[in-house]
Amino acid sequence: MSEFVFLYRSTDAASRAAMGSPEQMQKSMQTWMAWMKQLADKGHIKDRGHPLERAGKLVKGNKRTITDGPYAEAKDIVGGYTLIEAKDLAQAVELSMGCPILEGGGVVEVRPVLKTGM
Amino acid sequence: MELHEHLFRREAGRIVATLTRIFGVENLALAEDVTQDAFCRALEVWPFRGVPDNPSAWLMATAKHRAVDVLRRERTARTLAPELGRLLESDEKLAPAVEELFRTDAIKDDQLRMMFSCCHPRLPETAQVALMLHILCGFSVDEVAGAFVSTRAAIEKRLSRAKQTFAGSERLFEIADAADFAARLPAVHRALYLLFNEGYHGASPESAVRVELCREALRLAALLFEHPLGATPATYALSALMCLLAARLPARLDAAGNLSALADQDRSRWDPELMAEGQLLLDRSATGPELTEYHVEAAIAAVHASAACVEDTNWAQIVSLYDTLMTIRPSPVVALNRAIAVAQREGPDRGLEEIGAIADRDRLATYPFYYAALGELELRRGRGETAREHFRAARALARNSMERQFLEQRVEACAGGD
Numbered sequence: 001m002s003e004f005v006f007l008y009r010s011t012d013a014a015s016r017a018a019m020g021s022p023e024q025m026q027k028s029m030q031t032w033m034a035w036m037k038q039l040a041d042k043g044h045i046k047d048r049g050h051p052l053e054r055a056g057k058l059v060k061g062n063k064r065t066i067t068d069g070p071y072a073e074a075k076d077i078v079g080g081y082t083l084i085e086a087k088d089l090a091q092a093v094e095l096s097m098g099c100p101i102l103e104g105g106g107v108v109e110v111r112p113v114l115k116t117g118m
Numbered sequence: 119m120e121l122h123e124h125l126f127r128r129e130a131g132r133i134v135a136t137l138t139r140i141f142g143v144e145n146l147a148l149a150e151d152v153t154q155d156a157f158c159r160a161l162e163v164w165p166f167r168g169v170p171d172n173p174s175a176w177l178m179a180t181a182k183h184r185a186v187d188v189l190r191r192e193r194t195a196r197t198l199a200p201e202l203g204r205l206l207e208s209d210e211k212l213a214p215a216v217e218e219l220f221r222t223d224a225i226k227d228d229q230l231r232m233m234f235s236c237c238h239p240r241l242p243e244t245a246q247v248a249l250m251l252h253i254l255c256g257f258s259v260d261e262v263a264g265a266f267v268s269t270r271a272a273i274e275k276r277l278s279r280a281k282q283t284f285a286g287s288e289r290l291f292e293i294a295d296a297a298d299f300a301a302r303l304p305a306v307h308r309a310l311y312l313l314f315n316e317g318y319h320g321a322s323p324e325s326a327v328r329v330e331l332c333r334e335a336l337r338l339a340a341l342l343f344e345h346p347l348g349a350t351p352a353t354y355a356l357s358a359l360m361c362l363l364a365a366r367l368p369a370r371l372d373a374a375g376n377l378s379a380l381a382d383q384d385r386s387r388w389d390p391e392l393m394a395e396g397q398l399l400l401d402r403s404a405t406g407p408e409l410t411e412y413h414v415e416a417a418i419a420a421v422h423a424s425a426a427c428v429e430d431t432n433w434a435q436i437v438s439l440y441d442t443l444m445t446i447r448p449s450p451v452v453a454l455n456r457a458i459a460v461a462q463r464e465g466p467d468r469g470l471e472e473i474g475a476i477a478d479r480d481r482l483a484t485y486p487f488y489y490a491a492l493g494e495l496e497l498r499r500g501r502g503e504t505a506r507e508h509f510r511a512a513r514a515l516a517r518n519s520m521e522r523q524f525l526e527q528r529v530e531a532c533a534g535g536d
Contacts, residue, residue, distance in 0.1 A: 018163065019154070019157070019158055020258060021127075021256070021258030021260070021261060022126035022129070022130040022157060022256040022258075023124065023126060023127050023256070023257075023258070023261065024258070024517035025123070025126055025157045025158070025160075025161055025338075026121065026125060026126035028161065029126075029160060029161045029164055029165065030121065032161070032164075033164065033165055033168075033169070035165075036165050048166050048167075049161040049166060050166055051163050051165075051166050051167075070307070073336045078160065080162070082166075106529060117141070
């Protein structure tokens, strides 16, 4: 088994548009939870991970300039991550297909964790 | 953990009601935004952390934190409810002030304040009902449009006008004043009754939507009788009526999903719990001198509920209850229902006589079940051809596909009549 990180990315506008009425939000939340549960039941979740605040600070360059960011209009903001266990990248990608963020125009970035000692 | 099916929708109504009390009526949109934020937060956090033990409390607490942020940021930029001004003079006072505003016992009555505020006398009844559904039941504009079988644009217009009136009312309705409470109560009853009827008889082709509307009306009515001032005989009678009618909902559609007339319903499918609750509420309504239309209609529904089949129905009692209803709230539709009951007891000829004698009968000209009633009675007299003409007229007036289907079947039932 290898480890992968799912990074959930979407624009602020896209995630807001996908939210809609309380009823729709409850539905999409339940879809998320069902998806996570299904991955956990099959033993693919190493760490559920954490949601991230949408805004923080950007520290940049050797001058250490500090700015607010990422901006709301940024193309995609990482909204959270999960640590996944899968046989290989192909299976990890397959597992990401059911992620509800895709319905709302978001992106799942699937990144293998670099194995130490290789 | 399993969430209640419509938890977000219901919590939305509760949170918006509380935030509107805190921010003031003119800041309804702000209250709606903060509520939306709380749900977004749940959507971000719960998938990772799991559903909290008490999701309602979590959502309210999250809304509270957002409210503190907004109050801190906007107290100088925005006119908030005047009584807030004093509390928000300084940062030190802000947090305890907000705690006070979110006290559980204060929150408890917010939905009632909102319910009464939605029934503002300057709003037409249809707008009152739409506003209740939107603000208090958490239905989106699209969902309200779906419930009323209207367009999004039309509902948006109706709601935005209603919200203007609402925002201009200066403050939420104060439920502590017994005289004001009693004066507005009949309008609230009326709006709840309309909401229920929209579900029960309304035009939405989706039965799930209709059941939801009925349930929401029952839920709001329960909030009303749980309050000492709201627990009046009329409130109990209205709740009894809605329970007894809602009990029939499972049987209103037959196995094929078609509308089923009261006489043809499989009464074993009536909901026994709702029937028992309806009867209990009807007993509670029987105090004091006031006899409302809800009392009489609930009594009629109770007579039906107590009959094992249509033949066992005490039609004499039903006719006499309709006589009473005609004195309280006369209308051609009530007269028509009375005539149908007369026909059950004394035969179709007498029923047709009674229909012929209805004052303002021309007001029934666009009511499909007027022609359907004529059709049934003619059919029972063996005049299939005449009956068929009536059912065709009824079918042409059908207000939705379920009614159309039902009346189409009646047309076909006349085929072998002559």
